[in-house]
Amino acid sequence: MPQTPDRLSVSGLPTTHVRNMFMEALIREAVEGNTKAFGALIEAHQDVVFRVAYRVLGSQDDAEEATQEAFLRAWKKLSRFRFQSTFKTWVCQIAMNTSIDLLRKRKRERFFKPQREDKERETWLSQFPSSEPGPEQQLATQQELKRIQEVLDAMKPKHRVVFCLREIDGLSYEEIAETLGIAPGTVESRLHRARKDFQHRLNKLASKAGSHGG
Known part of the structure; x- marks a missing residue:
């Protein structure tokens, strides 16, 4: 019995293949300066980028800040994207580095400021x-x-x-x-x-x- 591929698109190609082609087209458009194309990339990846940032930082506010900064860095570095990995992997690595930078900044701030009750901890702990x-x-x-x-x-x-x-x-x-x-x-x-x-x-x-x- 032949293997069943991923869900088929109208063209008969596997959906994952069509999605990859679509993402590649968006990236190429964004590299050319098309902000709408980059906006579509943000919309497609903002959830996973936020998840990575949140898991590093443990704060919703900080994760939102890191997510915005990660996409800003991605936009500035987009011309360096060489399609050697998926855009998802590339932007998540940027998010990881951005979050670690922000984490170090927050630790320095806590060293010089009195520790205050952080309501974001309730959000983090509510998962348990x-x-x-x-x-x-x-x-x-x-x-x-x-x-x-x-x-x-x-x-x-x-x-x-x-x-x-x-x-x-x-x-x-x-x-x-x-x-x-x-x-x-x-x-x-x-x-x-x-x-x-x-x-x-x-x-x-x-x-x-x-x-x-x-």
């Missing part, structure tokens, strides 16, 4: 909903989630983003590799280190909290 009904259980869960956030903040960005894309977003190794522009084997090794680091730091914090509580 509690099913416990009682207030005491909810308080315990909230404390645990704060420890999780502290652990994620302490991890290396390249490990944190792989960890979150896999463990929170549920992406496959291949999807993470395509998004970040790295080999699946690199995803696997980074995820292995990230899981060990996450568990080690979480256990250390839990032990510290237990000793203080005792």
Whole structure:
């Protein structure tokens, strides 16, 4: 029995092939200065770019800022795009670097400014909903989630983003590799280190909290 291709377009070509051709045409138009074509590229990729930025930064406001900056950098560098990777991989790598730059900036700012309560942390932590009904259980869960956030903040960005894309977003190794522009084997090794680091730091914090509580 012959293999069934991806969903077929009207022309009979696989949909993925048609989409790739369409994206390539948009990129070539954008390189020529067509802002509408670049706007279409932004619309097609803004969700995945925001996801990468958010997983690095853990703040919706910062992720939105990094997303805008990433697309601005992409526009300025578009003439250097050589079609050796997909536009998605290329722009996500820019988003990764932009987010790391912003993360370093925020850390410097926190060093010189008093720490304030960040409402964005609630957005980040809300991805780990509690099913416990009682207030005491909810308080315990909230404390645990704060420890999780502290652990994620302490991890290396390249490990944190792989960890979150896999463990929170549920992406496959291949999807993470395509998004970040790295080999699946690199995803696997980074995820292995990230899981060990996450568990080690979480256990250390839990032990510290237990000793203080005792």
